[in-house]
Amino acid sequence: MVQTKEGQIRIPSGCAIAAIMDKRGRTFTGDDIIKSIALMHDRSNGLGGGFAAYGIYPEYRECFAFHVFYDSEAAKAATEEFLNAHYDIQMCGVIPTTPTKGIGKSPKIWRYFATPNRIKLDAFAYAEEEYTAQCVIKINDHIDGAYVFSSGKNMGAFKAVGYPEDVGEYYMLPSYKAYLWTAHGRFPTNTPGWWGGAHPFTLLDWSIVHNGEISSYDANRRYVEMFGYKCSLQTDTEVITYLFDLLVRKHGLSLETAATVLAAPDWDVIDKLCDVDKQRLTALRATYSGALVNGPFSVILGFNGGLVALNDRLKLRALMAAEDKDKYYFASEESAIRVVCPNPDRVWSVGGGEPVVLKIKGVSV
């Protein structure tokens, strides 16, 4: 049987997620995040693991960092031709990996640090973020065998088919230093075996790790597609990322408000609020009803300068949080926090529909 990739079919999956962030923006290595996600080994089944790391490329902080999977030399040539036409590439090379038991045959994995071509960007008349978002969509949609899986500034995603701890070792994450790490271990219900299908999913500097299966998927997909997005992977993470991108980057809502749209309060609650809050939430729910995400989910949205942790409004998925001195920890299981931070100052369960928004002082969002 020919295996299908993400995007050709919609695949439900269960998962483990974790995140560690330094409040003051100081960077630390990937050792702890690997340890944390490794503890939840049984929540994955070896069919996908990945990480997002923020603050890893300070020397190229002004460049978009493209991480790309290539299935063939032809795909690489076509992509580089496209990138050269649209960007000034400051630096490029193979992403270093080390042979790891448990990680099978890999695609070619390249990275490019690039700034948009001035002339093309000016002609485009939108901000460089929109320019880059559209370029990424173009490569992923039109160049067969090429997949850009990370495109933000001073951040990067690292993912593969395998258990997450093996993926971490494969990409040598202990050698990177980030102020925010997120991690994902995947339990898909069938076997696509495509590296691009592993999580986190990213768009510009947004990265999402997600555990759950949303029942509103097609309503959300058809909603964001009205605004020019194309949900080619057919995954929950992809559509949630686009929703955040639409609400925050394009519509200018705060992260907190965007989270309130995705996991909206019940009408029963809204009805009892004061007029200002009631008006705001009623307008948000009525206008953004297509962005309401339903069904079980816990997500950690990473971005330059912070994260949002969000649970569905019924709290149908576990998501634990902890705070210890300068660090915040999140994980699907409390034990995955305690394995790297045995006695945190505070441990709590993220409330259903109650977003936790954390921003690092001095780091621009």
Add this chain to the structure above:
Amino acid sequence: MNFKNPEFEIVRNKDKCISCGACARQCSYEAHIIDPDTGELKAEDMNCVACHRCVVICPTRAITIKKHEMTYRENANWTAAYINQINRQADTGGVLLSGMGNPQPYPIYWDRMLLNASQVTNPSIDPLREPMETRTFIGAKPEKIELDAKGRLITRMPPNVELQMPIMFSAMSFGSISLNAQKSLAAAAKACGTLFNTGEGGLHSDLFQYADNAVVQVASGRFGVHKDYLDKSRIIEIKIGQGAKPGIGGHLPGVKIDEEVSRTRMIPLGADAISPAPHHDIYSIEDLRQLIYSLKEATEYQKPVAVKIAAVHNSAAIASGIARAGADIIVLDGFRGGTGAAPTRIRDNVGIPIELALAAVDERLRSESLRNRVSLVAAGSFRNSADIFKAIAIGADAVYIASSALIALGCHMCQQCHTGKCNWGIATQRADLVKRLNPEIMAERAANLLKAWNHEIKEMLGGMGINAIDSLRGNRLMLRGVGLNEKELSILGIKHAGE
């Protein structure tokens, strides 16, 4: 000599009949007769329309209405129905008229779509234990919301109507139905937090108290339209067409224009009320825009303006034009929608199924990034809550029901609305018949129907792991087709079961 044959046979069980005569006193078609000489009850099969009033009123259930056994030589082409219709026309030389919706055996796509439910990977939700939301807002929505630093709204929300359930009562005018029927629906709408629709018959002063639950219609005859009428509403609906008779106006015979109807419609007593086929001030899409904005001006932009069209071949493009013309709500009425009276040939042959029209319109509005700005309401024969559920999954915000609401009021689908002799007091203005419909009882029954369907919608939502109707709207992945061909699946935008 009458060439016609009876369609039904009235069977009276002599052992059960107590000769109380209720059947005879209740039958406006004079199918039951008390013999003036013997006092015995007799039946005139020829007059029976199978409305079942006698069956229901008979205290001993002694009456059965059967399909008449009288038969023609079998012929798949020349059916009894066609032969009888030709005889009727040979008798009268007239256009055949019918009531209610298209009864022909065209495909019913609702019955070819199945719903999803959660298993293992995603939990179903129990509506008895968890909140389950069916609140729906209809009206134009802004592209995006802007808030100030304190979280106050900067965006001015266009007028929207909050419905407690995505089901409204569709347009049925005073004239086509009785005032008591309208009162029943208005009171039920109020009790359930939804809307009823005046149709093109004006708003009788007895219904002013239901202004907050009224959709008032402006149709080609402009009957009963004045400033107060527009003000006493939540939504103003421009009726371009009706699913049962696309391209056709209306004709309410003068005999039905009694004093009340005359006053409410603002037309002379006893004069025929003729709604032209088109609006004579709308011959193009830009004309429509002018009427939409005239109505908005007249009501100071306080009310959403809806435009209702019959589902026809080119609905998607027309709907896109309507959205661009400034309508806040688009109403699509499918070819199975009911009517008080329509030419039979039109009713049975014009228009397209609501399922296909709705899917095409929703998809077109989305591809043109208009769908989030306008509300989409589907109409045209929703027989149960699952039909409604599927319509919302295809992309409707809400639906209009009418035939099913009338069935709750007693209608037995005998399709004789156009005769004005409705034994149930619904499609008639005869005082002795109208009073058979007690608005108090019927408002309860209509409200019960809405509540029951809303409850069923919640059950189905919960089963698929959704706790708000918002997440069902346009969620076509929750539908699968059975026995549909590739073209049908592609128009409906759904996959086949098993995919």
Add this chain to the structure above:
Amino acid sequence: MKRVYAVEKLCLNCKLCEVYCKTAHSKSKDIIKAHKTEVPEPQTRIFVEGDNLLSFAANCRHCENPACVEACITGAMTKDPITGIVDNEKERCVGCMTCVMACPYGVVKAADIAFKCDLCRGEDEPACVKHCPNRALIYIEGGSER
């Protein structure tokens, strides 16, 4: 006291109240037997007057000062001081029909002896009210006897 009131604008002239009154006052309480086979034939105590356009059902008003009670020559017709129900005691009635003539509403009838509405003693709701298909009969407290 609670009385039965007719709402004429809702009365259908179907006369089901009569049918069910007759059944309620039969021996068998079976609608078909009551109407077809029972001897003596049970009698209805409610009477629909009028036609399809305007009709209403009339039955005993259970007056505060009932003319029938006053007129009764044997003391058979009495008004219960507790329930207020006016009724005829079979054993004492001699069938003189004085009550029939005295009743201003014409709702006391007589065969061998007088009979009239007894509000279906013992029932929560009289049979006529319970079975009226259009709620044209209501059984409520507080109205006047008219």
